[in-house]
Amino acid sequence: MKAIVMTGVGGPEVLVAQDVTVPHPGPGELVIRAEAIPVLFPETKLRSGEFPMPAEPPVVFGFQAAGVVVEIGDGVDTALLGRRVAVATMGFGSYAEFVCAPAAAATAIPDALSSVDAAAVLMDGSVALPLLATAALTGTETVLIEAAATGVGSALTQLAKEFGAARVIATAGGPEKSARALALGADTVIDHNAPDWPNRLRESLDGTTLDVVFDSIGGTTARDLLTAMTPVRGRILSYGWLSGAPAQISTTDLLPNGLTLTACAGPAWLAEVSRCGTAALDRAATGTLAPQVDSVLSLDEAANAHQLIEQRSPIGKIVLRP
């Protein structure tokens, strides 16, 4: 079968199309014929070596795929054969025509949802839902959603009011992505490409404060936001580090105003994310969470897709179709 092999750690060019052996499922596993493979932002960090890879290259790359179950291993429900599912692999093996994954990590795709849309929404929705549950918004609060035009931020922006945000302030890079964040439901958008954006945010708050920050940018700007937060109730949900480092905040920074930082990461968090996959796909099928698809490219174009993501040009997911 054709697959995209990560031949080493480095630039997009390490992702090379090769013929490899079709995988067969072990006990508790299934194999799908892939119809849609999302290219995920964190995957670009794995490929470049900024995140540790769970397997040594050369290895078939990729985390998620959606498609039809064609083979099951011992102990797997036979009713899954022929069903469309979205799967998460053990960290590799999804940029391929056939993908092997644990059956426990397979989420049934509702009939009303295309495989492309399922692939596009799975991660964004299943991360946004536990973030919103953790935020426990009261109905009167103001939230800040960073990088709101794409990825997890786009799902947070669509869902925040339903989950109890009264005002949604978003950040996005440039006019096109700012317009997208507004279309997704933000009340105000600040362009985070401007280095002094936390000051612009403070101006837009006009004396009010932020109750919740969904922090995907991290780094030192996270600390710049603390003085704009509601004393005692203000909470930061730190789930990403687009800037290259997690929020650079210590208890010394949080203490003066009694703020809280919750780290939304680690195995227990990811188990919760995985549990939310069904809810994310159901929402997409019923129209309460719109999948954001930038483009559908052929599997051969995986390296190009990584390059586009690194240039920050897609507005929505790039989905590969074998």
Ligand SMILES: NC(=O)c1ccc[n+]([C@@H]2O[C@H](COP(=O)([O-])OP(=O)(O)OC[C@H]3O[C@@H](n4cnc5c(N)ncnc54)[C@H](OP(=O)(O)O)[C@@H]3O)[C@@H](O)[C@H]2O)c1
């Ligand atoms: N904890 C979890 O469970 C979890 C799960 C998934 C992802 N994550 C993390 O959450 C963050 C967002 O992931 P995602 O998949 O939602 O990303 P994404 O939105 O699909 O893509 C990244 C976008 O972030 C914006 N951005 C802002 N600052 C950036 C910077 N310094 N470098 C690159 N891009 C920047 C860019 O849009 P603009 O053009 O608008 O700037 C870019 O298009 C990542 O750090 C990811 O690793 C965490």
